[in-house]
Amino acid sequence: MSITVLYDGRCRICRSIIQQYRQMTGDSIEWFDITGEDLWLRDRGILPEAARRELHVLDEQRNRIRGVDAIRLLWSHLPKRRFQLLASMMRFAPFYWCANRLYRLSNLRQSSSICAMR
Numbered sequence: 001m002s003i004t005v006l007y008d009g010r011c012r013i014c015r016s017i018i019q020q021y022r023q024m025t026g027d028s029i030e031w032f033d034i035t036g037e038d039l040w041l042r043d044r045g046i047l048p049e050a051a052r053r054e055l056h057v058l059d060e061q062r063n064r065i066r067g068v069d070a071i072r073l074l075w076s077h078l079p080k081r082r083f084q085l086l087a088s089m090m091r092f093a094p095f096y097w098c099a100n101r102l103y104r105l106s107n108l109r110q111s112s113s114i115c116a117m118r
Contacts, residue, residue, distance in 0.1 A: 004058040009033035
């Protein structure tokens with residue numbers, strides 16, 4: 001069983017990034033567009049607003065991972081070595097702290113501007 005990446009298909013930035021990742025991975029990762037899937041999300045204990053606001057990934061055991069931890073998990077499954085290296089570096093506290101801060105800052109900008117302009 002592979003990981004499942006939940007993404008907001010109405011968000012242009014999200015679609016663009018996911019398309020790039022999809023080209024790298026083919027069918028080795030499951031990609032799930034959460035657009036119109038509020039009931040599906042709620043059935044899994046995920047608030048639809050939270051799923052649209054930050055990245056959520058279901059790991060191989062179907063545990064929900066979100067935010068920068070979801071990015072780390074996703075990058076560890078991408079075939080390009082640079083993503084795997086970044087994912088490994090994020091295991092160390094200083095890198096994790098920086099990645100988390102950058103993720104939160106980019107999330108604030110996206111939710112207040114670009115992703116809101118669906």
